Amino acid sequence: MSLDSARQRQLEALYDRYAELLDDGPLEDWPALFEEECDYRVIPRDNHDQGLPMAIIRCESRGMLMDRVRSVQETIMHEPRYLRHQITNIRGTGRADGGIDAVAHYLVVEVLPDRLPQILSVGRYLSRVVEDGGDLRFAGMRVVYDSVLVPNSIVYPL
């Protein structure tokens, strides 16, 4: 069941906020876009297509998303970088339980010190979105990236 235009706009606003928080912060507000019980995975397309479960980031709760955020901010030694998300082709389908199955395309460009911008990752967001207290939130998201090979390290969530 396709979404009515108000719902579609609400879904797009969720992704806008998602990109804004990851790219410009505050990063610690990003986990609030997810349900307390959630499932966020960044997984190479090779694994996804073959049914192999290994994800390079796997968070099974909002708390685990917070743990990732805090590690990025305080424990992982990394070069400073800017990320810029482009999220397009957002399509939502209504579920019988009132939630939404959503597919979107993404492109993340990374800027490292003294380097030209490079494509860090390209792929799809396969999400399940629910309404919670009037807001839409992600109950689950698979970030399926098309190239199994990534340029050096993925530090921030995609």
Add this chain to the structure above:
Amino acid sequence: MENKPAVTWPTNGVDQVPYGIYTDPALFEQEMHRIFEGDGWAYVGLEAEIPEAGDYLVTLIGRRSVVIARDQQGDIHGFVNRCAHRGVKLCRQNRGNTRFFVCPYHQWSYDAQGNLRGVPFIKGVKGKGGMPEDFERAEHNLPKLAITRQNGVIFASFAAEPPAFEAYLGETNFRYFNRVFDGRPLQLLGYSRQLIPGNWKLMFENIKDPYHASLLHVFLVTFGLFRADQDSQVQMDDSGAHALLISRRGEQKKSDATTDMANLREDFELQDRRLLDPVKEFPDDATVVMQTIWPNLIVQQQSNTLALRQIRPRHAGAFELAWTFFGYADDDEEMTRRRLRQGNLMSAAGLVSADDSEVIKLAQDGISEYPDHTGVVQMGGRGTENENHMVTETAVRAFYAHYRKVMGL
């Protein structure tokens, strides 16, 4: 004519390393021949990746693409991924199942042993064309690799007569290899690959260097997974080519060993403790064993995350790190979930391993601007002996003792 490397070693020892070995393109070409096509056994895959007759995988030894295939009898063979006719890459996918490998160009076909089985129009068409009278199919089989299998792990070699695998690893390294690969069938969990802008040897150095682990890896130390004050060993084989770092977990608190680490996060408590929920699974009390096997493999057991990391050099300034994550076929669901969760620490986005890929880039950045200078490798002395502590670079020195011999440097 081959370009001559412009690198000389500054001393007779291995406590100093010339930076040219990370940057010189001619030396890199020599390394590919002498090290990756030399006498050693290179890791190429797991049997669990090609369980059925006809299954194959494509991987790299150094920069050479090779096919590892299981034939109809269940035997495993290795051959170069390059048609004997015009040099075209035979396999365009990294995994698959086939009876015959058919070149897309002129459809020469090879069996799972790499033997040439079919050449279209070999006798010509209507009496015209065709291969010369003296063309022998058997003379155009694909160059083959030696293959050895050790408890589910496949190694290959370009050498005509490589040593027995057990003798190659040496007694201690062989014993520890069989600690993780104990004969139980393995379960493939997936892959992750990174292109790291650094010289391939920096990856080996990193895993052979326990000195950095308690300093760089704030996450590891904060949660007590690796600390300089724990009972530990660094053990090499006689050649110095292979090494083991063996250690134990400690606690999340300050001690002598952490006072040198200014940024320990003593107040960092996980909001979801399931992220770190290690259980003992090996008979001994080591909780981390990192093994480096010349010329291209790291075997990782950190708590319950098990992975093979294959080093695939690209050029002097870059290598690919190809991870294969696995567990055991008899793992219950809970154990598999635990391994997958702990995978957050060790992957292309690892809370721990990202420190290493990031620092390797910075090392290459620094070195490549000053290739005529020399690095110091003197923590724990100048020798290459086994040690029972973590404050040492002995395994890095042992690696370079072997490297100098192989490279004639």
